[in-house]
Amino acid sequence: MGRRNILSALPGGAAGIGLMPISAASAQELPEIRWRLVSNFPKSLDTIFGTAVEFARAVGELTEGRYRIDVFAAGEIVPGLQVLDAVQNGTVEMGHGPTYFYSGKDPTFTLFTGLPFGLNTRMQNAWFYQGGGEALLNDFLAKYQVCALPAGNSGCQMGGWFRKEIKSLADLKGLKFRIPGMAGQIWQRLGAVPQQISPGDIYPALERGTIDAAEFVGPYDDEKLSLYKVAKYYYYPGWWEGGAAAFTLVNLEMWQDLPEHYRSVLTYASAYANGWMTAKYDAANPKALQRLVAAGAVLRPFPAEVMEASWKAANELYAELSAGNADFKRVYEHLIAFRDDQYLWWQVAESGFDAFMIRHRRG
Amino acid sequence: MGRRNILSALPGGAAGIGLMPISAASAQELPEIRWRLVSNFPKSLDTIFGTAVEFARAVGELTEGRYRIDVFAAGEIVPGLQVLDAVQNGTVEMGHGPTYFYSGKDPTFTLFTGLPFGLNTRMQNAWFYQGGGEALLNDFLAKYQVCALPAGNSGCQMGGWFRKEIKSLADLKGLKFRIPGMAGQIWQRLGAVPQQISPGDIYPALERGTIDAAEFVGPYDDEKLSLYKVAKYYYYPGWWEGGAAAFTLVNLEMWQDLPEHYRSVLTYASAYANGWMTAKYDAANPKALQRLVAAGAVLRPFPAEVMEASWKAANELYAELSAGNADFKRVYEHLIAFRDDQYLWWQVAESGFDAFMIRHRRG
Numbered sequence: 001m002g003r004r005n006i007l008s009a010l011p012g013g014a015a016g017i018g019l020m021p022i023s024a025a026s027a028q029e030l031p032e033i034r035w036r037l038v039s040n041f042p043k044s045l046d047t048i049f050g051t052a053v054e055f056a057r058a059v060g061e062l063t064e065g066r067y068r069i070d071v072f073a074a075g076e077i078v079p080g081l082q083v084l085d086a087v088q089n090g091t092v093e094m095g096h097g098p099t100y101f102y103s104g105k106d107p108t109f110t111l112f113t114g115l116p117f118g119l120n121t122r123m124q125n126a127w128f129y130q131g132g133g134e135a136l137l138n139d140f141l142a143k144y145q146v147c148a149l150p151a152g153n154s155g156c157q158m159g160g161w162f163r164k165e166i167k168s169l170a171d172l173k174g175l176k177f178r179i180p181g182m183a184g185q186i187w188q189r190l191g192a193v194p195q196q197i198s199p200g201d202i203y204p205a206l207e208r209g210t211i212d213a214a215e216f217v218g219p220y221d222d223e224k225l226s227l228y229k230v231a232k233y234y235y236y237p238g239w240w241e242g243g244a245a246a247f248t249l250v251n252l253e254m255w256q257d258l259p260e261h262y263r264s265v266l267t268y269a270s271a272y273a274n275g276w277m278t279a280k281y282d283a284a285n286p287k288a289l290q291r292l293v294a295a296g297a298v299l300r301p302f303p304a305e306v307m308e309a310s311w312k313a314a315n316e317l318y319a320e321l322s323a324g325n326a327d328f329k330r331v332y333e334h335l336i337a338f339r340d341d342q343y344l345w346w347q348v349a350e351s352g353f354d355a356f357m358i359r360h361r362r363g
Numbered sequence: 364m365g366r367r368n369i370l371s372a373l374p375g376g377a378a379g380i381g382l383m384p385i386s387a388a389s390a391q392e393l394p395e396i397r398w399r400l401v402s403n404f405p406k407s408l409d410t411i412f413g414t415a416v417e418f419a420r421a422v423g424e425l426t427e428g429r430y431r432i433d434v435f436a437a438g439e440i441v442p443g444l445q446v447l448d449a450v451q452n453g454t455v456e457m458g459h460g461p462t463y464f465y466s467g468k469d470p471t472f473t474l475f476t477g478l479p480f481g482l483n484t485r486m487q488n489a490w491f492y493q494g495g496g497e498a499l500l501n502d503f504l505a506k507y508q509v510c511a512l513p514a515g516n517s518g519c520q521m522g523g524w525f526r527k528e529i530k531s532l533a534d535l536k537g538l539k540f541r542i543p544g545m546a547g548q549i550w551q552r553l554g555a556v557p558q559q560i561s562p563g564d565i566y567p568a569l570e571r572g573t574i575d576a577a578e579f580v581g582p583y584d585d586e587k588l589s590l591y592k593v594a595k596y597y598y599y600p601g602w603w604e605g606g607a608a609a610f611t612l613v614n615l616e617m618w619q620d621l622p623e624h625y626r627s628v629l630t631y632a633s634a635y636a637n638g639w640m641t642a643k644y645d646a647a648n649p650k651a652l653q654r655l656v657a658a659g660a661v662l663r664p665f666p667a668e669v670m671e672a673s674w675k676a677a678n679e680l681y682a683e684l685s686a687g688n689a690d691f692k693r694v695y696e697h698l699i700a701f702r703d704d705q706y707l708w709w710q711v712a713e714s715g716f717d718a719f720m721i722r723h724r725r726g
Contacts, residue, residue, distance in 0.1 A: 061627040062425055122485065123645065125645070126641075126646040155712070236715055237715035238712060239716060242717075261427055268421055271635040272635060275488060279492040286705055289707065311723060343720050344649055348600070349600040350483070350518065352599055352600035353602060354483060354605075354717075356480075356602065357605070358714060360674060361706040
């Protein structure tokens with residue numbers, strides 16, 4: 001905590017910067033800081049773990065190395081699912097990852113990373129940056145003594161790997177499906193049995209038949225797990241993650257004690273990381289998908305009956321959660337109103353263009 | 364030029380920063396700089412002109428006001444279409460806007476902002492940041508003694524405002540359509556007569572019937588021109604701008620003379636501006652579309668016959684341009700290969716999700 005005390009003892013010279021030229025002295029006053037950031041993910045995921053590394057690199061470059069953030073993978077300091085706790089209690093200054101891992105604490109956490117049947121990636125960015133989403137996020141997170149900035153998005157994910165084809169709703173009965181969080185609750189309403197299994201344990205569980213199916217991310221990340229060898233049916237779309245947002249989480253007191261200039265640096269570095277992660281996934285997924293299909297993966301869309309039942313079950317769940325949780329209700333209603341406006345517009349230009357281009361793709 | 368000479372006379376202390384802590388002295392050495400940026404657009408466009416303002420604000424915040432960029436609208440220093448020239452010849456240090464305004468100099472400029480039937484917005488970002496697009500852009504721009512960073516994207520644009528309904532290809536015969544650049548060349552092949560008219564002159568030209576149709580941007584920007592009052596049919600999609608990228612342009616010599624730290628600042632501020640502009644458009648367009656329709660705009664998709672003929676004419680044009688222009692050919696082939704991979708993947712998760720959500724939108 002010594003470092004924080006040094007910061008709070010600084011004169012207020014870092015406030016009120018904007019475009020006004022200030023004296024050269026202030027740059028000297030900016031302290032050298034070294035922070036620790038814990039990711040929810042292992043180093044092998046150069047996409048989402050890599051986003052935290054890019055973020056830290058940007059912070060270093062933007063401060064000429066004076067503000068250094070060391071990035072740690074899941075398990076190096078705390079287990080991957082305890083990132084929020086570690087930031088909240090000050091074990092580390094920062095975290096990086098999605099918020100839906102904490103839906104067990106409060107389902108409201110799910111709304112920020114991605115509600116099943118929620119927003120796509122661009123809509124999430126519009127909601128956070130221009131639609132009021134970021135304020136809702138930080139109002140909610142203040143309860144946990146952390147604040148957050150959007151810092152990455154995976155794009156729409158896949159529906160996962162299934163050992164057998166899903167031809168109807170009846171095929172979901174008793175299906176042991178590795179799927180966490182709120183999406184798992186929805187699948188449960190369809191008759192499936194959601195399983196919580198860490199990524200490294202998915203392959204053997206599918207191979208032995210301990211589980212029947214597993215979802216992870218999308219082609220590029222999924223390829224690393226080689227699941228096509230033990231569950232070849234690769235379903236889409238991952239309707240529970242039309243876009244999945246990651247965030248830089250900062251201990252709130254530490255954020256408030258930072259010089260204003262360093263808060264700006266974290267803000268712009270997070271915005272950079274936000275675009276970086278989506279570009280990384282978007283550039284890498286097409287070739288990975290082609291390799292997976294060449295290796296034997298069989299692409300299948302979820303049957304319409306399954307999609308419709310999922311939509312119905314999701315909305316029933318949201319109504320129940322809204323009835324019992326004021327935070328969930330407030331954020332959910334805001335998000336859904338935004339989504340409905342977005343898809344009104346999306347169906348015109350964006351999806352019209354994409355649909356034509358998909359039909360005319362060469363090769 | 365005095366300022367540049369001061370910069371080039373600086374010791375090389377600003378190089379090699381990364382994560383290595385460096386001495387506090389270097390921050391003192393960073394010079395106070397004031398640059399001028401000219402936008403292609405008027406101040407009334409708080410979307411795309413506003414992006415340049417956001418960029419400049421970020422540069423100021425990230426340097427505690429030491430590096431100040433003053434933003435000028437089209438016409439304040441140079442006319443909107445002479446931004447590249449002004450940056451190239453050093454009249455100003457920077458510009459902001461799309462590159463396709465310069466397709467008269469070389470059609471290769473069109474490929475970076477958005478080829479008709481090219482990439483959508485996320486694909487453009489993936490291409491620039493992770494697919495090699497940024498290197499191709501700067502290799503090409505070096506001929507003009509400028510360099511560029513992606514700094515904004517409009518999303519898919521609309522097809523424009525038409526006084527009469529377009530029911531078949533025959534309706535394009537002799538149609539006087541305000542549409543610039545390469546898209547105009549394609550429409551010409553379909554029988555239309557492309558017109559070059561500045562935004563402020565579109566309304567009276569449509570009102571008097573001097574022209575039959577005009578394209579501009581999308582709902583939020585178009586609303587400012589009130590074109591629905593004089594040409595009520597609002598067509599989509601704007602297949603010539605599936606995504607339209609804007610850039611910060613910097614005089615190459617001035618860029619090379621900048622301290623490395625300030626180059627990093629321009630890079631991250633541009634990345635921030637890149638996301639900001641898309642979020643701004645995405646958040647603003649849905650309500651604007653609703654207001655336009657309530658005021659009498661009539662939405663119409665381009666007939667399939669027109670879309671197919673446009674696709675064919677576009678590809679014929681690209682083949683001709685590739686035969687006569689090595690730069691165009693090299694960048695075009697790179698972009699098209701990237702696009703075809705992208706849409707292979709896009710048709711799976713992203714468009715599957717969006718299509719379902721569009722069908723189930725409330726209200």
